[in-house]
Amino acid sequence: MNQRKEISKSLKCLLLKNGIEIWKESERLEALKNSLINLQNHFFVVIDEDEINTAEIAGIFSAKTMAEYTKRKNGEFKCVYGKWHGKFEKCYCDETEIKEYRKIKPSVPDTQTKNLSPNDKEKVFEEMRENLKKKLGWNNS
Numbered sequence: 001m002n003q004r005k006e007i008s009k010s011l012k013c014l015l016l017k018n019g020i021e022i023w024k025e026s027e028r029l030e031a032l033k034n035s036l037i038n039l040q041n042h043f044f045v046v047i048d049e050d051e052i053n054t055a056e057i058a059g060i061f062s063a064k065t066m067a068e069y070t071k072r073k074n075g076e077f078k079c080v081y082g083k084w085h086g087k088f089e090k091c092y093c094d095e096t097e098i099k100e101y102r103k104i105k106p107s108v109p110d111t112q113t114k115n116l117s118p119n120d121k122e123k124v125f126e127e128m129r130e131n132l133k134k135k136l137g138w139n140n141s
């Protein structure tokens with residue numbers, strides 16, 4: 001019985017300065033990367049049907065980086081809560097956070113923080129905000 005030898009290889013993108021994206025198996029681009037390190041003179045590399053001037057190479061990027069690059073190119077942006085928003089979209093994450101916060105802990109701010117000093121109160125709120133962000137899967141990066 002013939003076992004299928006098709007392995008899904010991870011792809012990487014060779015991005016050219018003119019915006020052209022060339023997606024190849026990462027092992028192949030790894031070899032190219034090694035020949036680009038300490039490059040003194042530019043040369044042409046042949047990758048399948050393409051001939052590329054190394055002077056035109058912007059970089060070799062992972063699929064994750066390219067996904068972000070494409071989003072930004074299309075006008076999308078990542079807000080301070082780490083969520084992506086469309087070009088003409090406004091970020092309402094702050095309001096969402098407050099709404100979610102009220103849903104989860106309706107009466108906590110008054111009952112638990114009533115007798116605290118303003119500084120301690122702020123600390124409690126900050127902790128709650130951090131917990132909520134974790135719960136919602138948000139991050140600040």
Ligand SMILES: [Zn+2]
Pocket residue numbers: 079080081083085091092093094
């Ligand atoms: Zn947002």
